[in-house]
Structure formats: C-alpha cells, structure tokens
Amino acid sequence: MKVTLRIQRYNPERDSEPYFQEFELEAGDDKERILDLLHQAKWKYDGTLTFRRSCAHGVCGSDAVKINGRNRLACSTLLKDVNYSKPIVLEPIPSLPIIKDLVVDMTDFYKKYEAVKPYLITKTSPPEHERLQQNEDAERLFESAKCILCACCTTSCPSSWSDPNYIGPAALVKAYRFVFDTRDEGADERLDIIDTPDGIWRCHTIFNCVEACPKEINVTWHISQLKKRLAEREM
Amino acid sequence: MIKHQFDVIIVGAGGAGLRAALEIPEGFSCAVISKVFPTRSHTGAAQGGIGAALGNEEEDSWEWHMFDTVKGSDYLGDQDAIEIMCQDAIRAIIELEHMGVPFSRTPDGKIAQRRFGGHTKPENLSDPDSKRIAVRRSCYSADRTGHVMLRTLYENCLKQKVNFFPEFFVTDLIMSGKSCAGVVAIDIATSEVHVFHAKAVMLATGGYGRVYRITSNAHVGTGDGFAFVYNNGLPLEDMEFVQFHPTGLWKLGILISEAARGEGGILLNNKGERFMERYAPTVKDLAPRDMVSRAMLTEIREGRGFKGSDGTFYVQLDVSHLPKEVIDDKIPEITGFARTYLGVEPTKEPIPVQPTCHYAMGGIPTTADAEVTRDKKNTKVPGLYAAGEAACVSVHGANRLGTNSLLDLIVFGRRGGKAIAKFIKDTEFAPLPDDAAEKTISVADRIMNSRGKEKVGALRTELQEKMMDKVGIFRNEKDLKEMTSEIKSLRERYKEVAIDDKGKIFNTDLIEAIELGNLLDTAEPIIHGALTRRESRGAHSREDFPKRDDKNWLKHTLIYKSERNRAPKVDFKPVSITRFQPKERKY
Numbered sequence: 161m162k163v164t165l166r167i168q169r170y171n172p173e174r175d176s177e178p179y180f181q182e183f184e185l186e187a188g189d190d191k192e193r194i195l196d197l198l199h200q201a202k203w204k205y206d207g208t209l210t211f212r213r214s215c216a217h218g219v220c221g222s223d224a225v226k227i228n229g230r231n232r233l234a235c236s237t238l239l240k241d242v243n244y245s246k247p248i249v250l251e252p253i254p255s256l257p258i259i260k261d262l263v264v265d266m267t268d269f270y271k272k273y274e275a276v277k278p279y280l281i282t283k284t285s286p287p288e289h290e291r292l293q294q295n296e297d298a299e300r301l302f303e304s305a306k307c308i309l310c311a312c313c314t315t316s317c318p319s320s321w322s323d324p325n326y327i328g329p330a331a332l333v334k335a336y337r338f339v340f341d342t343r344d345e346g347a348d349e350r351l352d353i354i355d356t357p358d359g360i361w362r363c364h365t366i367f368n369c370v371e372a373c374p375k376e377i378n379v380t381w382h383i384s385q386l387k388k389r390l391a392e393r394e395m
Numbered sequence: 396m397i398k399h400q401f402d403v404i405i406v407g408a409g410g411a412g413l414r415a416a417l418e419i420p421e422g423f424s425c426a427v428i429s430k431v432f433p434t435r436s437h438t439g440a441a442q443g444g445i446g447a448a449l450g451n452e453e454e455d456s457w458e459w460h461m462f463d464t465v466k467g468s469d470y471l472g473d474q475d476a477i478e479i480m481c482q483d484a485i486r487a488i489i490e491l492e493h494m495g496v497p498f499s500r501t502p503d504g505k506i507a508q509r510r511f512g513g514h515t516k517p518e519n520l521s522d523p524d525s526k527r528i529a530v531r532r533s534c535y536s537a538d539r540t541g542h543v544m545l546r547t548l549y550e551n552c553l554k555q556k557v558n559f560f561p562e563f564f565v566t567d568l569i570m571s572g573k574s575c576a577g578v579v580a581i582d583i584a585t586s587e588v589h590v591f592h593a594k595a596v597m598l599a600t601g602g603y604g605r606v607y608r609i610t611s612n613a614h615v616g617t618g619d620g621f622a623f624v625y626n627n628g629l630p631l632e633d634m635e636f637v638q639f640h641p642t643g644l645w646k647l648g649i650l651i652s653e654a655a656r657g658e659g660g661i662l663l664n665n666k667g668e669r670f671m672e673r674y675a676p677t678v679k680d681l682a683p684r685d686m687v688s689r690a691m692l693t694e695i696r697e698g699r700g701f702k703g704s705d706g707t708f709y710v711q712l713d714v715s716h717l718p719k720e721v722i723d724d725k726i727p728e729i730t731g732f733a734r735t736y737l738g739v740e741p742t743k744e745p746i747p748v749q750p751t752c753h754y755a756m757g758g759i760p761t762t763a764d765a766e767v768t769r770d771k772k773n774t775k776v777p778g779l780y781a782a783g784e785a786a787c788v789s790v791h792g793a794n795r796l797g798t799n800s801l802l803d804l805i806v807f808g809r810r811g812g813k814a815i816a817k818f819i820k821d822t823e824f825a826p827l828p829d830d831a832a833e834k835t836i837s838v839a840d841r842i843m844n845s846r847g848k849e850k851v852g853a854l855r856t857e858l859q860e861k862m863m864d865k866v867g868i869f870r871n872e873k874d875l876k877e878m879t880s881e882i883k884s885l886r887e888r889y890k891e892v893a894i895d896d897k898g899k900i901f902n903t904d905l906i907e908a909i910e911l912g913n914l915l916d917t918a919e920p921i922i923h924g925a926l927t928r929r930e931s932r933g934a935h936s937r938e939d940f941p942k943r944d945d946k947n948w949l950k951h952t953l954i955y956k957s958e959r960n961r962a963p964k965v966d967f968k969p970v971s972i973t974r975f976q977p978k979e980r981k982y
Contacts, residue, residue: 171898171900172900173898173899173900174898188705189704191736191737191738193736199852202852202904203850203851203852203853204852206895207850207851207894207895207896207904208895208896208898208904210896210901210902210903210904211903212431213614214431214435214437214613214614214615215435215437215439215440215613215614216613216614216649217440217647217649217650217732217736218731218732218735219439219440219539219542219728220431220434220435220436220437220439220440220613221434221435222431222432222435236735238735238736259584259900259901260900260901263901266432270432274553277554278550278553279495279547279550279551279553279554280494280495280547280550286493288489289489289505290488290489290492290493290498290505290506291492291493292500292503292504292505293500293504294500294504295499295500295501295502295504295507297500298497298498298499298500299499299724301497302497302536302537302539305497305536305539305542305543305546306539306542308434308439308542309434337497341495341497343495344495
C-alpha cells in the first residue's frame with residue numbers, strides 16, 4: 161500500500177528556512193512503524209534525510225518527532241495509529257533549535273534535567289546490605305523512573321513555549337522520582353530549586369504533557385504531588 | 396582537525412563505560428565519548444534483570460551461580476574470571492542499590508529476585524549433586540532493569556561531573572608502537588575530525604547485532620569496537636559464538652525478555668504442546684537460550700511451527716495464564732510491545748516469537764581486569780582496555796545466561812576502571828603519531844567523493860540477510876565456505892559505496908556508511924570462527940559436527956586479520972578450568 165510522508169526539511173548549510181518535502185513510499189501493512197518509513201525514505205530515495213533513532217522499540221527516547229501535530233516516538237507510532245489516507249506530516253519537536261531536518265538541539269532540555277540534581281542524595285552512610293524499602297514505596301517511583309528523556313512532554317507544553325526559562329515537565333518528573341524516593345535525603349534541596357516562578361509554578365496544568373508522553377507517565381499528576389509537598393512545606 | 400588530551404578515554408556510555416568512568420579519581424582527566432547521547436545506549440533496552448546470589452527470596456550461593464554460568468557457557472567460559480564475577484556480584488548489586496537503582500522489592504523490603512533461564516540450585520540443599528531446579532537469582536526492576544541501571548549510572552556520572560562528548564563517533568584507535576595512545580572521532584554535529592590523545596583507552600562499544608537481519612539490537616549495534624581492534628592487528632576471541640535470543644517478536648526481532656518465562660510463561664508449538672518439556676526435562680522453558688532457540692527452530696523444521704504472513708515461521712509464547720498483577724507489575728513493558736507492535740493482547744492470546752540475534756559472547760580478549768591481550772599468552776596491550784559486551788574475558792564462553800550481561804558490565808567495568816586508575820598514575824603519554832587521523836580522513840573523503848554505484852542501505856541489507864541465512868543458528872561447512880567468498884565480495888563492493896549527503900552538519904549518511912564498514916569487518920571473524928570450529932558447543936551449532944568435542948575443541952579461538960584479502964589467521968588459547976570439570980550439558 162502507498163503512503164506519503166510530508167517531512168519538514170532544513171539544512172542550515174543550504175536553506176534560509178525550513179520547507180516541506182513529500183516522499184511516496186511503499187508500506188507492507190498498517191503495522192509498519194513511522195520509523196520504518198523514515199528509513200525507507202532515507203535509504204532508498206534521499207540519504208540526506210536526517211533524524212535520530214536507536215532502539216526502534218520505544219525505550220531509548222531518541223526519535224521524538226511531531227507526527228500530524230502531536231509529539232510522539234517515530235518507532236512506537238504505527239501507520240494504524242495515524243490517518244494515512246492523507247500525507248503524514250512529520251516535523252521536529254517544537255521550540256528547540258533545529259540542527260537539521262528532524263534533529264533538534266537538546267542542550268537546553270538536558271540542562272534543565274540536570275538542574276534538579278537527578279541523582280540520589282544521601283547523608284547517612286548506607287548499610288552493609290541494600291537499603292530496605294517497602295515495595296509500595298519502590299513502586300511509587302516506577303512511573304517517574306520510566307521516563308526516557310525523549311522531550312515529548314516538555315516540547316508540547318505551552319508554558320515551555322512561552323517561557324524559555326521554565327524548567328519543564330520532564331525535569332519535574334525527575335524531581336518527583338527523587339523527592340519521593342524514601343532512600344533520598346535531598347528533598348529540600350530539590351524542592352528549593354523548583355520552588356521558583358520559572359520552576360514548578362509555571363505549570364498551569366494544561367495537560368499537553370500527559371497526552372504526549374509515549375511511556376504513558378501521568379506527568380501532571382506527578383507535578384501536582386510536588387506542588388502539594390511544597391504547600392505542606394510552607395505550613 | 397582538533398586535538399585533545401585526556402588521561403583516560405572511554406568509548407561508549409553504556410553500563411560498562413559509565414561504571415568504569417566512576418572509578419577514575421579526581422585529579423585525572425577522563426572523557427567518555429559516545430556516538431549517541433549516553434541515556435540512549437543499548438544497556439537501557441535490557442529488561443529481565445541482573446544476576447547475583449543475594450538469596451533474598453530463597454537460599455542461594457555464588458558457587459551455584461558460578462556453576463550455572465560455567466555449565467551455561469558449555470564449559471568454554473574461563474572459570475577464574477567467572478568465579479570473580481559471581482563472587483563480586485553480591486557486592487556489585489548492593490552497590491547499585493546504594494547508588495539509587497529503584498529495584499522491585501520483596502515483602503520485607505529487600506531487592507526482589509526472580510527465576511531466569513539456566514539459573515539453578517540443587518533441589519536438595521545439602522546435596523550439591525542432587526537434581527537442579529530453577530532458583531530466584533535475577534534482581535529486577537519491573538522489566539526495565541537495564542533502563543533504571545543505565546539511568547542511575549548516568550546520574551551518578553552527573554553527580555561526579557564526568558566529562559562527556561556525546562554524539563562523537565569514534566572511528567579508530569591510535570596505536571603508538573605496541574601501545575594504545577588514543578582514539579580518533581568525528582563530531583557528528585560538524586563532521587570535524589578530533590584526535591584524542593590518552594594514556595589509557597577503554598572500549599565499551601557494545602555488540603554487533605546489526606550484522607544480522609533479525610536482531611534485538613538497536614541501530615547503534617554495528618560492532619565498532621571489534622572493527623577497531625581487528626583492523627589494528629589485534630585478535631578477536633570466540634567470535635563464532637553468537638547468541639540468538641529465543642523470544643524476539645515475530646518479524647521485528649524486538650526483545651521479549653526471558654522474564655516472561657521466568658514469571659511462568661511457556662512456549663507452545665502448533666499442536667499446543669509445551670515442547671521444551673522434551674528438550675530440557677528439568678528446567679523446561681528456562682533452559683539456556685541457545686538450547687531454547689535450537690529447540691524452536693527444530694520444531695519449525697519438523698512442521699510444528701506457525702507460518703506468518705511474510706512466509707517466516709514462529710512459535711508461541713503464552714503468558715495468558717499468569718495472574719493479572721504479574722503481567723501488570725512484573726512484565727509491563729514486554730506486554731506493551733506485544734500490544735503495540737503486533738496487536739496481540741497477552742492476557743488473552745499467545746505472542747508470536749522467533750529467535751533474534753541478541754548478544755556477542757565473543758569479542759576483544761581481555762584479562763579479568765579488562766586489559767586487552769594480543770595473543771594466546773595473554774600479552775597485554777599497554778593502554779588498551781575493553782569491558783562489557785565488546786569484551787571477551789571470557790565469562791560467557793559459548794553461551795551467555797540471562798542476567799549475566801548486566802552483571803558483567805558493572806563487575807568488569809569497575810575492575811577496568813580501577814586498573815586504569817592504577818595504570819595512569821605511573822605512566823606517561825605514549826607519543827602521538829603524526830598521521831593518527833589519516834585513515835579516518837581518507838575513509839571519510841573516499842565515501843564523500845565517491846561516484847560509485849553501491850548504496851549503504853542495500854549493501855547492508857544484503858550482508859544482514861546472508862549472515863542470517865548462512866551463519867545463523869544451524870551452520871554447515873558449505874554455507875560457511877560460501878559466506879567466506881560472499882564477505883570478500885561485499886567488502887570489495889563496499890569500496891564503491893557512495894552517499895547522497897555531501898554536507899558537514901549531522902551527516903548520518905556518512906556515519907552509517909562508516910558503520911557499514913565496521914559491520915563488514917566484524918562479520919569476517921564471525922564467519923571464519925564458525926568455519927574453523929568443527930564441533931557444536933553452546934550457541935555454535937554445526938549440522939556437520941553436531942557433537943561437542945572437548946578433546947579437540949575445548950579452547951578459545953583467536954582470529955587475526957590478514958593482509959591483502961587473504962583468509963584470517965587463526966590461533967587458539969586454553970580455557971581456564973578450576974572448579975568444574977566439563978560434563979555433558981543436559982537440563
């Protein structure tokens with residue numbers, strides 16, 4: 161069956177601005193991944209088409225792309241998940257500088273992630289064996305620990321679009337993962353970091369992040385738990 | 396060309412590379428170079444767990460773990476190294492937990508463990524020779540163990556302010572006489588060539604799955620580290636031992652973790668029979684991977700498989716009988732894959748699976764301190780180290796048990812890091828040759844300016860299909876001999892490869908072309924190892940030599956590249972046998 165990809169192209173060495181290019185491709189069935197079609201376009205027709213990818217099954221987070229207006233992973237979006245009777249529009253995830261075609265500069269995104277001190281902070285020395293943790297406490301972290309740093313959430317957030325200093329949903333999910341880890345002793349440090357106008361309070365519960373997350377993390381819920389914790393801290 | 400100088404260079408930011416980086420002390424400079432952003436490394440795709448005899452769910456012992464690993468390796472693993480790994484495992488996992496890994500927990504708050512293929516204990520604890528049954532040795536975090544491990548290691552590197560060069564593609568080692576003096580890399584963002592002068596280099600570059608058509612490996616698995624070593628006159632060890640994981644999603648090769656079987660999932664043929672009962676009566680579906688893959692192919696060959704819409708065959712993995720909480724809490728990712736990619740609902744229907752190229756048991760020969768060696772006497776190459784899947788210590792011998800790779804990464808990544816830390820204290824930089832970057836620049840120029848007719852994608856697909864066909868699970872002399880000429884011809888045609896992208900910015904066309912060279916270089920020792928080894932052992936199965944032959948073949952293969960298109964040179968080195976004399980491998 162024939163499908164058409166309409167891809168935003170941009171090569172800073174040649175182009176003054178982005179433009180769209182269409183590729184007419186052959187798909188075996190509607191279970192083909194958008195990534196498979198991108199590969200077909202690149203390997204068969206135009207080797208200059210540039211995009212990031214690695215695992216091809218939704219765990220590494222490399223291939224976040226805007227597909228028909230929604231941020232998704234190219235490798236976990238199948239043809240049957242989109243309307244392929246019309247050209248499928250592929251654009252880079254929004255609001256980050258475009259390096260080339262679908263590749264964006266993730267520097268700012270990573271910087272914000274690092275800003276929340278995303279590592280276990282402990283002051284007391286560990287026991288000889290593993291630190292004990294109740295399974296419910298461990299499981300409370302699983303959803304936020306699932307995050308693959310794909311940036312679908314942060315780049316789908318209107319607060320992020322309008323305020324380049326907003327720390328963003330992904331960084332806040334990371335903050336949750338440590339603030340609510342019963343083994344961590346750095347909660348206050350992190351809460352101080354996010355308790356700023358450009359920190360957590362820029363979240364206006366728009367919920368685009370929840371829609372966008374390919375790992376189905378309820379991002380807004382996690383942010384709300386942090387807001388609650390901050391409010392409790394005030395009192 | 397830009398020059399840097401660091402005491403230590405680590406190539407690859409997966410589990411082994413990151414764990415090594417954490418051992419480099421302050422006061423010494425270290426850079427970790429990775430062709431992808433570190434958290435994209437393939438360690439993150441590992442699902443099932445990491446093995447250690449913690450004994451949190453039932454009694455266990457590192458000696459049983461060692462025995463299982465030795466037997467799992469079909470007695471080709473070096474027992475001195477395996478002993479180190481299994482003994483250190485307990486400390487290593489506890490250290491991971493202290494670093495912050497969010498493990499699943501037992502009711503009393505300890506790290507949870509589950510059953511996994513090939514991991515056993517004696518049924519009668521006081522009789523080590525009694526029948527072996529499955530033991531809960533795999534420490535896990537849902538079915539995302541690799542992901543949380545990789546993230547935790549990366550986060551600890553952030554804490555320690557480790558220096559990274561992400562999206563730099565290393566293309567070659569720099570040898571200075573007999574020592575390693577650094578690496579050459581291309582900055583993917585600009586195509587600029589960088590020379591990294593170092594006292595010590597560690598290769599932690601992962602596997603070569605993309606040599607085969609059906610693989611669980613990410614696109615980055617192009618055998619880069621193997622190619623560097625091979626092309627610099629150093630040998631590769633045991634390359635013929637390629638692990639095909641039994642349960643890849645049909646047609647896609649996406650990994651469905653052994654954990655599914657560890658939690659009680661079973662394999663069925665088209666008669667609805669749990670066929671592993673016949674092939675491994677004691678542990679059944681939790682037999683080592685090479686045995687399960689062969690069993691599946693045999694069932695298919697004998698007409699008891701299912702035929703897919705594309706003409707390829709599969710068997711079924713059934714987890715529908717497991718309780719919902721097990722499916723939701725213990726194996727959510729893999730059930731997600733079945734739903735997403737095949738539209739199969741695992742709580743109700745069986746999942747179509749087929750063997751997928753998964754792991755390289757062989758690789759760059761090293762000591763138990765990750766020091767690369769160059770011959771059968773284990774002469775070290777000063778300044779060169781290797782750890783993780785790229786290395787062959789050998790702890791996995793002819794077949795790797797599940798959960799032992801994540802363990803391998805942190806045990807030998809750490810030992811390598813410590814060995815490097817010691818080495819750099821008393822060593823000067825080896826002189827940097829003036830032409831260090833020459834080969835890289837000439838290969839890149841040749842590809843960029845080529846007017847040849849060969850295309851990267853098509854040539855690569857041909858290699859992958861031929862390897863799948865002729866150097867797969869069941870091998871024979873005729874196919875292997877044919878493949879030795881095929882690979883020669885593919886490598887000749889590679890010289891005529893041309894690319895579309897002539898730009899400098901993020902030129903992935905160029906990167907993929909160079910990676911194809913690495914795939915072709917890596918395929919050659921795999922083929923020749925398979926042709927040389929005239930026996931069947933572990934994952935290497937010769938239809939013309941179906942038995943294991945300890946008398947003639949209880950040894951490691953070493954393969955060296957030859958000049959001018961001649962057949963590679965083969966040598967052998969002994970296996971370290973300490974506690975366990977080789978016996979027949981039955982489960």
